[in-house]
Amino acid sequence: MTAPHTLTAARDAVERREAARALLQQPIVTSATDPVTVAAARRHAPALTAMFAERLGYRLVVGPTFARLEKAPLDPASPPRGARHADGDHFGPTTYACLALACAALLVPGTGDEVSAARLREQVRVDAADLGIPLGGEASARRDLDAALQLLEEWGVLTGSGSPEGTSGPTFTVHRDLLPHLTTVHLPPAPHTHPTPQPVPAAVRLYRRLVEDPFVSRSELDAETAEVLVRDRHELARRLEEDFGLVLEIRAEGALAYDPDGTLTDEQFPGPGPVQRAALLLVSELAARQTDAGAEPQVDDATADEILAGLTPAPGRLRGTASVRDPASFRRDVTALLVRLNLARPHDGGFTLTAAAARYRPVPPGGSRR
Structure with missing residues (x-):
């Protein structure tokens, strides 16, 4: 018992x-x-x-x-993970400016626990004008500001239903205790002081990469972190499973800490949607070609366009998607997804597959993926 x-x-x-x-x-x-x-x-x-x-x-x-x-800033080799609009587009500089200005407006002394959505929007516009920050035309400014406020709602900083543009109806309730902790970049204690950042130990740098990135290539590791990976691989595997339920897989090309449940991710792959389906089909085709003798992992845009165009007529695959209406834009979206997943590295005029792409190589009947 x-x-x-x-x-x-x-x-x-x-x-x-x-x-x-x-x-x-x-x-x-x-x-x-x-x-x-x-x-x-x-x-x-x-x-x-x-x-x-x-x-x-x-x-x-x-x-x-x-x-x-x-969190600490991402490693330079990590794929960028920015905030997004409701339609999936990444925040641009203006949207981030709206987000910062909204937070600043909420932090102004004397601001109560409730704030009119219309008043908050107007304050952001006034502050942007005072600081010389262009917000663009009326429609784009509204889109950027609405996206910033929606993100604050998703975080729980604001609750309630903000009023539509130009009205003074409903108000937001402000989660005031959380506001000071939104940013992880703290101001120096006094003017002209710049504390020297402390070096991050190799073990911490490696663990952070394994937890945050889908795949870590050995070529991206410095000598110190590469040594930690070899020396402490069993302890790393134990900690990853104990802390986050992740399984460590180490091969000659690099290391992968994957989630057997498939839920610990900000980018579901394989996943629903035409871009996700196209990315899976594209990387599978390219990985299959890469196994052929003399195959080159570098892919130019013309080759990617050709493969994606060949997938378009297939029943139940990509028919009727943006791949038909705007093939170049669709290919850029697919490539960007592969880059975010560390399955590809971009270069001028195309991209290069990483070793992790081999995981999506088609398996022949009765065979196995090695």
Whole structure:
């Protein structure tokens, strides 16, 4: 018979891992957006805070009604992961400017716990004009500002239904305790002081890459982190499974920490949608070609266009999608997805497949993927 304390310890370990996974995927959660994760983060705050700090160099802030994981900047070799509009387009500089100005407006002393959506929009416009930040035309400015406010709602900073443009109806409720923790870039303590950043240990740099990136190529690792990967591979595997439920796979080309559940990701792949389906078909075809004698992993845009065009007429695949209406734009979207997934590296006029792309090589009947 299993002892009660053993069952409790096992249950606590599962709860900590699920909270860590949730925070890794969504670093800002509130009692309104994710009450389960906030409750678990509060119960296991000391253990989670220590784990994130020691393993990843991240700072976890846990308040009565929120949890905020302050991540470090991505490695230069990591694919960029920006915020997106509702239609999937990435935020541009103007949208990020609207987001920063909205946060600044909410932080102004004297701002109450409720704010009119119309007043907040107008304040952003006024501040942008005072600072000389162009917001573009009326339609584009509205789109950028609405996207910024929607992101603040998703984070739980604002709750309620913002009023439509030009009205003064409903208001937002402001989660004021969370506001100071939105940014992870802190101002220096005094003018003209620039603290020297502390070097990040190789073990932390490697663990961070394995947790955050779909695939880490050995060519992207410096000598110190490559040595840690070889020397501590068994300990790394244990920690990844214990902390986040990830399975470490190491091959000659590099390392992959994958999620057997397929849920710990900000980019579902394979996934629904024409771009995801096209990317899977394209990388499968290219990976198959790469196994042929003399095949070259570099792919030019013309070759990618040719392959995508060949996929278009196939029943149930890409018919009727943007690949027909605007093939060049569609190919750029597909390529961008492969780059974000670390399955490709962009270069002028095309891209180069990474070793991870071999995972999507078609398997012959009765065969296996090696």
